[in-house]
């Protein structure tokens with residue numbers, strides 16, 4: 001099994017995290033891991049993100065990756081911070097080449113057949129379907145996945161606790177990504193994580 005498939009099969013939900021203060025990173029990771037979600041995606045949308053990755057990696061059991069990686073400079077930064085996987089909103093061959101060279105498991109975003117074919121050209125078979133709901137939802141991914149029967153997906157974007165089961169019921173969907181689990185206080189987040197971790201695939 002490829003490394004990215006192992007990451008995708010660890011939990012049914014990957015929390016997508018936007019962290020503004022690195023001091024909040026460790027307690028947040030502890031709550032999510034305690035709830036059963038070990039795979040954590042820290043988006044590079046804030047200046048605190050790289051420090052947040054370093055902090056979260058201190059939490060036993062956490063598998064910490066970097067999200068929103070869109071440039072070769074960021075690839076070097078997240079490698080240095082110790083990211084265990086990388087998620088990108090799209091699939092660029094330039095950034096992709098840097099990620100493959102860095103040998104970090106990668107989940108690039110796709111929304112079209114052309115995107116997937118560029119991924120196949122790079123030797124990839126695991127993709128984020130993004131933005132999932134506005135790209136046509138469950139019906140669109142089912143139609144897209146059919147000819148690419150060998151590919152696996154992590155839909156992300158607009159998914160909620162209520163809609164996650166519909167996505168997870170699609171055969172090639174190994175997990176979904178979402179920010180809904182990170183809403184509320186730490187005890188609420190732990191409870192949301194527990195509910196998300198118990199979703200079936």
Ligand SMILES: O=C(O)C(=O)C[C@H](O)[C@H](O)COP(=O)(O)O
Pocket residue numbers: 016043045067068069087088089130156157158159177178179180
């Ligand atoms: O930052 C990135 O790299 C992204 O690709 C965007 C995130 O995946 C979505 O923002 C999460 O979607 P929501 O669960 O709808 O909040």
